[in-house]
Amino acid sequence: MAATQRITSLENVPAESTFLFRVADELGDRREAILVANGTGSTDADVSCWLNYCQHFTHIKLDKGDGAPMRDGEVICANHGAYFETDSGECTFGPCEGAYLTELEVTVSNGDVYLADEEYEFVATGPIEDDGDLTSTSNVEF
Ligand code: FES
Numbered sequence: 001m002a003a004t005q006r007i008t009s010l011e012n013v014p015a016e017s018t019f020l021f022r023v024a025d026e027l028g029d030r031r032e033a034i035l036v037a038n039g040t041g042s043t044d045a046d047v048s049c050w051l052n053y054c055q056h057f058t059h060i061k062l063d064k065g066d067g068a069p070m071r072d073g074e075v076i077c078a079n080h081g082a083y084f085e086t087d088s089g090e091c092t093f094g095p096c097e098g099a100y101l102t103e104l105e106v107t108v109s110n111g112d113v114y115l116a117d118e119e120y121e122f123v124a125t126g127p128i129e130d131d132g133d134l135t136s137t138s139n140v141e142f
Pocket residue numbers: 054055056057060077078079080081082094095096
């Protein structure tokens with residue numbers, strides 16, 4: 001049973017983009033995850049957490065290191081324009097319409113966001129840096 005682990009302060013979660021961090025799964029494999037604000041920002045329900053991978057091609061990162069683009073309160077995959085709801089993670093438009101992002105459980109307490117997921121452990125903020133450069137994921141498409 002994983003203890004809750006502080007990710008960042010709530011004020012660091014941008015209103016129009018995403019906050020990127022790294023987690024490790026039960027096997028120790030590193031993955032990226034994003035925090036997304038979806039409300040006024042003071043309760044658990046105002047912050048969502050998803051693995052940072054599109055449901056169209058799951059090797060494609062939504063946040064490529066500078067924050068994922070957002071429009072009308074939805075996260076957009078820059079590769080083929082899929083839209084994902086920030087509260088449910090459902091793809092509402094695009095090639096993977098109807099699919100859901102993988103959710104990680106987080107809690108908010110005293111202005112800080114904590115990872116509270118039994119399957120993932122917080123590693124650090126920022127992108128995974130040891131899997132090649134950040135542009136390598138988009139080169140896969142060409
Ligand atoms: S990889 Fe995200 S929409 Fe195609």
